[in-house]
Structures are given as structure tokens and as C-alpha cells.
Amino acid sequence: xxxxxxxAELRNRILPFWTRLIDYENGGFYGTVDFHLNIDPxxxxxxxxxxxxxxxxxxVYEYTKVVQHLEMARHAYAFLKxxxxxxxxxxxxxxxxxxxxxxxxxxxxxxxxxxxYGLSEYTRVTKDQEALxxxxxxxxxxxxxxxxxxxGGYFEEFSTDWQRKDNEVLxxxxxxxxxxxxxxxxxxxxxxxxxxxxxxxxxxKIHHLLDLFQDKIFNNQEHYCHVAFQRNxxxxxxxxxxxxxxxxxxxxxxxxxxxxADRPKIxxxxxxxxxxxxxxxxxxxxxxxxxxxxxxxxPVRVWWVEAEAVIGFYNAFQLTGNKDYISLSERVWHYIQxxxxxxxxxxxxxxxxxxxxxxxxxxxxxxxxADEWKGCYHNTRMCLEMIKRLPE
Numbered sequence: 001x002x003x004x005x006x007x008a009e010l011r012n013r014i015l016p017f018w019t020r021l022i023d024y025e026n027g028g029f030y031g032t033v034d035f036h037l038n039i040d041p042x043x044x045x046x047x048x049x050x051x052x053x054x055x056x057x058x059x060v061y062e063y064t065k066v067v068q069h070l071e072m073a074r075h076a077y078a079f080l081k082x083x084x085x086x087x088x089x090x091x092x093x094x095x096x097x098x099x100x101x102x103x104x105x106x107x108x109x110x111x112x113x114x115x116x117y118g119l120s121e122y123t124r125v126t127k128d129q130e131a132l133x134x135x136x137x138x139x140x141x142x143x144x145x146x147x148x149x150x151x152g153g154y155f156e157e158f159s160t161d162w163q164r165k166d167n168e169v170l171x172x173x174x175x176x177x178x179x180x181x182x183x184x185x186x187x188x189x190x191x192x193x194x195x196x197x198x199x200x201x202x203x204x205k206i207h208h209l210l211d212l213f214q215d216k217i218f219n220n221q222e223h224y225c226h227v228a229f230q231r232n233x234x235x236x237x238x239x240x241x242x243x244x245x246x247x248x249x250x251x252x253x254x255x256x257x258x259x260x261a262d263r264p265k266i267x268x269x270x271x272x273x274x275x276x277x278x279x280x281x282x283x284x285x286x287x288x289x290x291x292x293x294x295x296x297x298x299p300v301r302v303w304w305v306e307a308e309a310v311i312g313f314y315n316a317f318q319l320t321g322n323k324d325y326i327s328l329s330e331r332v333w334h335y336i337q338x339x340x341x342x343x344x345x346x347x348x349x350x351x352x353x354x355x356x357x358x359x360x361x362x363x364x365x366x367x368x369x370a371d372e373w374k375g376c377y378h379n380t381r382m383c384l385e386m387i388k389r390l391p392e
Contacts, residue, residue: 001330003387010383013341015060017348017369018053018376019072026099028079029053033370035359037346044103046372047084047092047111054080054118056380058125063384070126077122077131080115085134089161090141091115094169095372105160108169109146110182112138116189123196135193139202142186151231152212153178154186175236176228180217183209184248191255206259210266213252218269223276240292242281243305246312249273253315267319274316277309278328285357286335299355304378306336311385318389342369349379 021029021039028050031043057073060066083100084092086107092115095104119135122128145162146154156179157167166174170182187209194202216233217225225245226235249270256263280297281289287301288309309332317325339357340349351367351374354360359367368374 001333001386001390003390003392005333006383006386006390009341010060010380011064013348014376014379014383015069017346018056019068020346021370022072022075023098027083028076028100030370031098031372032368035367035369037344037369042098044095044097044372045079045100047094047096048114049372049375049377050076050080050084051092051111051114051118052375052377055114055121056376058118058121059384060380062125063387073122073125076118077128080118081134084115086160091138091162093160102160104169106165106169107145107158107160107162108182109142109154109156110170110179110185112142112146113182113185113189116142117185117192120189120193120196124192132196136197139190139193139197143205148231151178151233152208152216153229153231153233154183156182172228173236175230177231178229178233180225180227180241180248181244183212183217184244184251187213187255188251191258194259203259206255207261210252210255210261210263213248214263214266214269218273223272225273238294240280242277242288242291243302243308245273246277246281246288246305247308249277250308250312250315253319271316271319274312274319274325278313278316278325282328282331283355285339286331287339287353288332300360301335301339301353301355301357303340303349303351303374306332306340307378307382310336310382311389314386314389 023030028045030039030041031045032040054073054076057069057076061069061073083096086093091107091112093102093105094108094111097103116135116138119131123132123135145158148155155164157165157169159165167176168174170179172179190202190206194206219226224240225248227239227241228236230236252266253270283289288305290298290300290302290305310329313325313329317323339353342348342350348369350359352360
């Protein structure tokens with residue numbers, strides 16, 4: 001693996017694909033590109049993906065210094081501020097139509113976390129004070145509406161006017177009061193906000209989230225993270241998500257680095273998670289598999305899981321000095337190059353592959369090349385992280 005490989009992937013495939021999807025008429029980006037690369041200009045636009053576009057083009061501009069990428073970031077910011085943001089109750093909507101009118105106006109902490117992540121990155125790169133003020137106000141809103149002082153967790157799904165409701169839109173089931181996924185990305189967002197707003201109360205909340213990962217989310221006997229919990233932090237299902245765990249191991253390490261914290265127990269946990277994923281999640285063809293559910297490993301390969309594995313295994317090498325992790329990172333990267341990169345003109349990455357390396361979908365999850373879940377966040381971040389981490 002070389003820095004130039006990831007620079008070329010970013011500049012020659014990922015960014016050209018997503019820049020073609022900008023919707024100049026209605027704002028934001030076109031919501032769907034199907035498997036056959038047909039753009040649907042009237043498809044809905046997700047709050048999560050809109051916020052991820054904001055983060056992606058903001059951080060890309062810092063790297064490339066290409067003015068077009070700054071314009072894309074400004075375009076994404078305008079859509080979040082003017083269409084995704086609720087001017088009455090605050091926070092961003094889960095889903096809007098192609099013109100920006102609310103379709104699913106619920107407020108979910110997962111979407112709010114990515115809005116905060118995108119706003120803070122846009123602030124960091126552009127020094128825009130209005131975006132900073134919006135980010136800080138969103139932090140206070142999350143703490144006021146979502147934090148549960150009884151359990152220490154963060155409630156996740158709410159009505160438009162912030163009345164708590166069942167956790168439905170994220171897909172872990174109504175019995176899941178707290179999810180690892182939401183708490184991980186809240187930690188990610190708070191960490192990024194701290195880079196532009198080093199506030200003591202924010203730092204306290206970051207450490208609190210780290211405590212939750214250490215004491216509630218991580219299984220100290222089995223060395224993996226449970227994915228969902230009741231309010232008393234009792235796990236509600238038997239799932240080992242290889243992708244989320246390898247992502248957790250490096251994002252938590254990144255938090256420690258960015259806030260300058262010395263948390264030896266969490267350092268050990270990050271190493272244990274990576275070792276567990278490497279031992280149980282790797283396929284013989286070099287891919288990282290999706291998850292193990294009730295003892296059964298799911299054979300599907302998912303685009304974002306592979307991207308996170310490249311970073312996560314390399315991060316494990318940096319934490320441990322064990323060069324076997326470099327080999328794992330390289331294996332996954334080579335699998336991506338061989339199987340996930342779409343060779344068709346104007347293609348990007350396939351979303352999901354079966355055990356034979358063929359694009360696949362099911363009744364719940366589509367094979368779309370772009371939609372409210374599939375964006376440029378994971379693979380853009382993979383490229384930028386590997387450019388930063390690899391030696392010259």
C-alpha cells in the first residue's frame with residue numbers, strides 16, 4: 001500500500017462520482033443512484049447522508065485545496081442549514097423530499113451526531129462562525145433532550161418536537177433503547193467539536209462516553225462490543241458486528257489522541273477489539289465479513305466495513321507494532337481493489353457483495369450505488385486516513 005494509491009482512488013474515482021450528484025436546482029445532492037447508475041433527481045434526501053456530505057467535502061478541501069471541493073462543502077452546508085434543519089424545534093430531520101420538505105421529520109441522535117460532525121468539520125476548515133454557533137447549539141440541544149441521567153446513556157429517537165419515541169429508524173429494533181452505533185458516532189462528533197470548541201463541559205461528556213464504552217458497551221470477557229441495549233444496559237441481542245467493532249477500535253483511539261487523554265484501560269480494549277475482529281471476521285478471500293448473529297457468520301461483504309477495516313487494522317499495527325495487522329490491512333485493500341471498485345464508466349464502489357464477490361441486495365438493503373445510507377463518508381475517510389498514516 002502506498003499513499004499514492006489512496007490519493008488516486010480519492011481523486012480519480014470517489015470525488016468525480018459524488019461531484020456529479022450535486023443538485024443545483026433544489027439543493028444538496030441527488031438522493032439515489034441505482035445499481036445501473038441511473039440518477040433519480042426526485043428521490044428523497046437523507047439527513048445522515050446530507051451531514052456526511054458536509055463533513056466529506058469540508059475535510060477533502062483541506063487536503064486538496066481544490067476550490068470546487070470548497071464550493072461543494074458550502075453547498076452541503078446551505079442544504080443542511082436551510083432544508084435539513086428544523087427552524088422551530090431545532091435539530092435535523094431524518095428524511096426530506098428532493099426539494100427539502102420533511103418526509104420523516106423525526107429527530108434521531110444518530111442524525112444529530114452527523115450534523116454536529118459535519119458542522120464542526122466545516123467550521124474547522126472554513127472558520128465559519130455561524131456554523132460553529134449552530135454546532136454548539138446542537139451540542140446543548142442533544143444534552144438537554146437526549147441524555148438520560150438515570151442510566152448515563154443517550155436516548156435516540158424523538159418526534160419532531162423532541163418527544164421520546166421507540167427506536168425505529170436505525171434498524172436495531174424497538175427493544176433497543178441504546179445502540180453502540182449511535183453512541184460511537186456521538187463520541188466521534190463530540191471529539192470533532194472539541195477541536196474547534198475546547199470546552200470543559202464538552203470534554204467531560206467525551207470522557208463520559210469513553211466510560212460507557214469501557215464499562216457498559218464492551219464485553220470484557222469476549223472482547224467485542226454489544227450492539228444494542230435496554231435502558232439498564234442489558235444487551236438485547238446476540239450480534240458481533242465486525243465492521244462496527246473495527247471502526248470503534250480506531251475511532252476511540254483517535255478520540256484519545258485528539259483530546260490528549262491517557263486511558264490505559266481503553267488502550268487495551270482497542271487492541272483486544274482489533275484482535276477479536278481479526279480472529280473471527282476475516283474471510284479467506286481477504287474481505288472482512290459483516291457480522292456474526294446468534295453464532296452464525298453472515299457471508300455478505302459491505303463497502304463501509306471494508307473501508308473501516310483498512311484503517312482499523314493499520315491502526316492496530318500502530319497501537320501494537322504487530323506487522324500482521326499491516327498484512328490484514330493490505331489484504332482488505334487488495335480485496336476492495338479487486339472486487340468493490342466499479343469498473344463501469346462513472347461508477348464508484350459497489351454497495352454489497354456475496355461470498356463469490358458478486359453485487360447483491362435483499363428486501364431490506366438495496367444495491368444502490370448512492371442513497372440515504374451509501375455516500376462518500378467511509379471511503380473518503382479511508383483514503384485520507386491512510387494518506388496520513390502511511391510512511392512516505
